Amino acid sequence: GCSDVAGLYxxxxxxxxxxxxxxxxxxxxxxxxxxxxxxxxxxxxxxxAAHSLSILHRDLKPDNxxxxxxxxxxxxxxxxxxxxxMLNDEGPRLTEAGVVLGTPEYIAPENMQQGQNVGLxxxxxxxxxxxxxxxxxxxxxxxxxxxxLIRLHxxxxxxxxxxxxxxxxxxxxxxxxxxxxxxFSAKRPASATVTLELLDEALLELQAKNYPTxxxxxxxxxxxxxxxxxxxxxxxxxxxxxxxxxQSTQETKISRFFHTIPGSQMLPFQLFFFASWGLLLQDLxxxx
Numbered sequence: 001g002c003s004d005v006a007g008l009y010x011x012x013x014x015x016x017x018x019x020x021x022x023x024x025x026x027x028x029x030x031x032x033x034x035x036x037x038x039x040x041x042x043x044x045x046x047x048x049a050a051h052s053l054s055i056l057h058r059d060l061k062p063d064n065x066x067x068x069x070x071x072x073x074x075x076x077x078x079x080x081x082x083x084x085x086m087l088n089d090e091g092p093r094l095t096e097a098g099v100v101l102g103t104p105e106y107i108a109p110e111n112m113q114q115g116q117n118v119g120l121x122x123x124x125x126x127x128x129x130x131x132x133x134x135x136x137x138x139x140x141x142x143x144x145x146x147x148x149l150i151r152l153h154x155x156x157x158x159x160x161x162x163x164x165x166x167x168x169x170x171x172x173x174x175x176x177x178x179x180x181x182x183x184f185s186a187k188r189p190a191s192a193t194v195t196l197e198l199l200d201e202a203l204l205e206l207q208a209k210n211y212p213t214x215x216x217x218x219x220x221x222x223x224x225x226x227x228x229x230x231x232x233x234x235x236x237x238x239x240x241x242x243x244x245x246x247q248s249t250q251e252t253k254i255s256r257f258f259h260t261i262p263g264s265q266m267l268p269f270q271l272f273f274f275a276s277w278g279l280l281l282q283d284l285x286x287x288x
Contacts (some may be wrong), residue, residue: 015077017069020062024133033173034213035071036134037203042076043127044199047192050081051120057081060126061106062133072214104149105129105139109183112150121185124195128180128188136164140181154183167211173202 020039023029031039043065050057057064057078064080108125110118133139140158143149158181162169176198182188189195206213 015066015068017067020065020067020130020134023067023071024062024137028137029071030137031071031134032213033135033168033206033211034203035074036131037173037199037213039065039067039074039076039134040127040131041196041199042074043078043130044192044196046076046078047120047123047127048196051123051192054120055081056118056120057123057126059103059106060123060130061103062130063103065130104143104146104153105141107150107153108185109154110185112154117185119185120191121188124180124188124192125182125185127195128177131180132158132161132177135161135168157183171202171211172198172205176202 018027023031043060047057047060059080060078064078066077066079068075068077106126106129108118108122111122129139129141141149141152141156143152158178160169161171161174161177168174176189176195179188179198180195189198203213
């Protein structure tokens with residue numbers, strides 16, 4: 001009965017695979033054009049769903065993108081909406097005015113400029129950074145400190161994709177990345193839906209030019225981060241999940257996020273799952 005329940009708990013999707021960060025920087029893989037466009041297209045579909053509800057992710061980065069299945073047939077999950085917010089919400093905010101949120105390598109210039117309206121295209125800027133990184137192995141800007149990265153995003157033009165991949169000079173894919181990385185939000189694609197269409201056009205152009213968009217790969221599948229049968233360590237972590245979720249920090253993070261959204265009970269349950277999943281992973285990592 002209910003009296004036997006020890007506390008609140010979450011039932012979450014069991015994912016096998018790796019984050020995009022792990023694929024790019026631990027497995028040291030550079031995605032070919034087909035793989036990069038396929039992953040970016042699925043990210044666009046996730047953003048399309050969130051943006052249709054006027055929800056801005058604000059921290060899109062490879063760590064928050066999870067790839068299951070093989071890289072030849074990737075299935076992409078976008079999670080950790082822990083600092084997301086509703087646009088045009090006049091209620092209480094997660095953070096005080098003037099506080100910069102996001103990760104410096106992927107943050108849009110308007111996030112660092114006072115008085116600038118931060119809209120949905122800020123997520124598209126981050127997508128542009130990620131797309132560049134998937135194709136080249138590193139983001140367009142590299143800085144020795146967070147402040148240096150912020151200066152580069154605000155002041156410096158991004159490098160052309162063709163400086164790293166000359167074969168893609170003057171391609172629609174290069175032009176799209178330039179659009180996504182525009183300093184002014186009005187010069188970026190108008191929406192995730194438009195970006196998705198432009199990605200399709202870029203792929204069709206590459207195919208028409210016989211550009212090798214689907215190279216043979218020696219890596220048939222993404223490195224598995226967990227097995228089908230939980231190890232002793234996994235079981236131990238799962239057994240501690242309930243207590244972690246009852247910690248005040250975890251409760252505060254989740255409640256602050258969803259209490260800022262009017263009518264949050266009407267939101268798709270997946271958004272609750274994604275936010276809680278990202279926060280739980282952070283807490284589990286902190287326990288190591």
